[in-house]
Amino acid sequence: MKKMIPLTLIFIAGLLGVISFVIPHPSYQVYDEWIRNDLLRVLSAFAVVLALGSLLRVHFDKIKRKRRNWQFSWLLLFAFAASAAIGLFGGVAADGILPTAIGSFRFDIQTLYENIVIPLASSMFALLAFFMASAAYRAFRVRSMEATLLLTAAFIVMIGLLPLGYSISKHLPEFVQWILNVPNVAGQRGIVFGIALGVIATSLKIILGIERAWLGGGE
């Protein structure tokens, strides 16, 4: 029962999803819209509640058992509590019951997002440029014909895309566009077919209950 019910439900839900594309008639679409607009939206919200609950549980546990770097978990919990309070009571557009400004100093949820989330997230990805440069020096070795071909295409694209390419030759950017439109499309399209067939196969396996990893462990 603990497996049969979910497997039956996933089959029915999958069938409803496929049918929605095949029956455009309004009398069926009404039900399809209810599934999407009411059921799936609410489920996605509760899924986030689950995710947040799990995150908080992990960090509370880390603090309780004094695991490595447990002190930083306090920081996370404080940051979460403060920003959630500001957002929930201050409102999305600073229109809530909690005032989110002291004079000209604002601390509404959008301000927190712009000055904490954006800089931190963008800095994390800015690090990648350095790692890529180091990897390019250490690891990119032209050991074979294929690697030479890859490197040549990469160099042409890197130069040709930029204004420098245009100043070397007016035809270089056009040649780069040709590389992207013709041989690149041919190579990528073969991969697109493979991925698409894989996606369809996996989706069918999930709906038909052949793929059961999503059930998780246990009975």
Add this chain to the structure above:
Amino acid sequence: MNISTDPWVWIASILSLAILSFLYKENPFFRAAEHIFLGVANGYLVTFYWHRILMPILFRPLFQQGDLLLIIPFTIGILYLARFIPRISWLVRIPIAIYMGYWTGVLIPATIQAQIIKQIQGTVLTSANFQSWNAGPWGIVWSVIVFIGVLCTISYFYFSREHKGVIGATSRVGIVFVMIGFGAAFGYTVMARISLLIGKLQFLLGDWLGIIK
């Protein structure tokens, strides 16, 4: 140099430098910044899910406007929280099954249409495709190259037969196209990564230190 006096710009800059300090080695400032990011990002998430989904789509219509049909999604959604009670944690499979089932069901015809049928249409040798290049007679040549390239690439990824004879030859041609595609992707990736660094420096040197005008 025109250093900013906005406290938020200073906070953003200090947090950015804390993350960038990872280049030297991992350190407590980096860890602290990481944890602050996770905390605030999740606080932001909670705000929007509450104000824009749970209240207007579920709680207000259900409890204030009397839309009783919403009891169904509410009940199924609550089952997610069964995850925290070991004895009934299997119930979490029910909302997962519904959500994932519908989504994978919708994915199948959409993928067939967009990624198989349309892509085949763009590959086959038709006069519409020849003309789509706007390159006159060269359009035929480019279409033939794409057609051959796609077939050879697919043959390269066909591992059910040994790559000998005809399949061996076509897969060797296919690898040429794949390598060109990956080379183009690598070139673009270099541009992407450098762009992200440039963006960060534009903020630090421009908005914070006022060196860039």
Add this chain to the structure above:
Amino acid sequence: MTIDRRIIYAILLAVVTLPLVFPSVLEVTPMTPVEKLFTAVDKTTDDKALILDCSYSPQIKAEVEPMAIAVLRHAFQTRKKILVLSLYVEMIGLATRAINQVVEEFNISAQTYEDSIIYGRDYVFLGWQPPPIVPMLGMGESIANIYVVDYYGNQTDTLHMMEKIRNYNDISILVALSGSRIPISWVAYAQNRYGLQVGVGCTAVSGADFYPYYQTGQFTGLMVGMKGAAEYEELVETNYGVKGRRVASEAMLSLTYAHLAIMLFIVIGNIGFFLHRRKK
């Protein structure tokens, strides 16, 4: 002989920083994919609107935000009605930021009410509704049903623009700005079922992957990475004289030197590799 990674980091930092501190204007030549997107947006008629999907995360803001700003400037300057939305909650703040910046740019220099960018008349910020498939398919029937309230909490169907803009039939093009495969989902769901025209602005990482869809016409136009953003900025300024900070164009010189530096690292690394192999 191996070069310490910190020396590589320092060289890269110098090569990227110096052109920003000592800038030089590089002429940017728009390429066909960006021109096609620009033209498609330009062709939006008065009775239709365009949708700007700002589904790019803070991690890739540097590449994609200039695209959002350029498209918004284009729409506001030519008085094209524009709806802005985001498919994921962590991206909605970036959409807010881009809109606020461009609206302020225009309203600071506006002389009259007619010149100004007015919410509800010139643009509507729909906000966000999860999961992505809900707005992708739902807006084909009714935009106001999906976004019952907009980002600011207003009833969407009470906004002036939304009297005439009901669903995809009233949308000329959707410009999807993203760092993931979201544009392909727009094509798979919205374009397949409702014939919606889709234009794309993407990070350079996804650029090569999206060309098959551009070649089939599923993507009407394509802006790739910071260079694509710079090209669109160039088109907006050249065609409509919109003056504003061109963040992507400012980065072109840094990008050029950085590319040359990376190429040099690869070449030096390989020279060392071949010399070492020969010694053995």
